[in-house]
Amino acid sequence: MTDFRLRRLTADNLHDLVKLEMRPGQEMYVAPVVQSIAEAYVNPTAWPRAIYRGDTVVGFVMANFDSENEIKAFRCGIWRLNIAADFQGQGxxxxxxxxxxxxxxxxxFDEMTVMWVPGVYGPEGFYLRCGFVPTGEILFDEVVGIRSTEPKDLPLER
Ligand SMILES: CC(C)(COP(=O)(O)OP(=O)(O)OC[C@H]1O[C@@H](n2cnc3c(N)ncnc32)[C@H](O)[C@@H]1OP(=O)(O)O)[C@@H](O)C(=O)NCCC(=O)NCCS
Incomplete structure (x- = not known):
């Protein structure tokens, strides 16, 4: 069993979230967490969460649930995902x-989307491993991926 869990953003975890650092070369593939939190503040459809391993904040994820959005890729999906450099590769x-x-x-929702910037240090391989398939659409210079919301087997524990 993993001891990962998601928690809401609070005054207690805000500083740890804002301090999260990516590996060198990854910054161009995802916005800084502080920007995402600001976007969550003004977007009621955003669903931001801190990722914990035990009592340690190891990452940040933000989804968006907006069934009325005119762009299909924005109706249900992952908007941001940042795992701290020291905790990457652990699931x-x-x-x-x-x-x-x-x-x-x-x-x-039956389906969910994600958009990623293609590139050497980018998350494409990760999202493919998570079951996303490119739709063939490019939106704002990013690849659109889609998958079912049915659970997929977690990787073996490391
Ligand atoms: C991409 C990112 C979210 C992956 O998170 P992670 O916690 O390191 O990934 P996991 O440990 O959960 O990996 C899950 C699976 O994906 C694979 N994987 C992870 N990163 C990968 C990559 N860059 N290329 C190919 N496969 C990858 C892992 O090997 C694992 O597969 P396995 O079970 O067969 O071993 C993380 O590296 C990150 O935060 N990157 C910088 C920010 C970013 O690009 N975010 C996405 C913006 S859209």
Whole structure:
């Protein structure tokens, strides 16, 4: 069993979230967490969560649930995902994707999307491993991926 879990953002975890650092070269693939939190503040459809391993904040995930959005890729999906450099490769990202899928199912969505910037240090391989398939659409210079919200087997524990 993993001891990952998601928690709401609070005054207690805000500083740890804002301090999260990516690996060198990854910054161009995701916005800083502080920007995402600001966007969550003004977007009522945003669903931001801290990712914990035990009592340690190891990452940040933000989904968006907006069934009325005119752009299909923005109706249900992962908006941001940042795993701290020291905690990458331990299953935190996969856990967060499955938690977003669970929340999406509870809200009645069958499919979820994500958009990523292609590139050497980018997350493409990760999202493919999580079951996303490119739709063939490019939106704002990013690849659009889609998958079912049904649970996928977690990777073996490491
Ligand atoms: C991409 C990211 C979220 C992955 O999180 P992570 O916690 O390191 O990934 P996990 O440990 O959960 O990996 C899950 C699976 O994906 C694979 N994987 C992870 N990163 C990968 C990559 N860059 N390329 C190919 N496969 C990858 C893992 O090997 C694992 O597969 P396995 O079970 O077969 O071993 C993380 O590296 C990150 O925060 N990157 C910088 C920010 C970013 O690009 N965010 C996405 C913006 S859209």
């Amino acid at each position: 935190a990202g996969y856990f967060a994707v499955e938690e977003v899928a669970r929340e999406a199912r509870e809200r009645g």
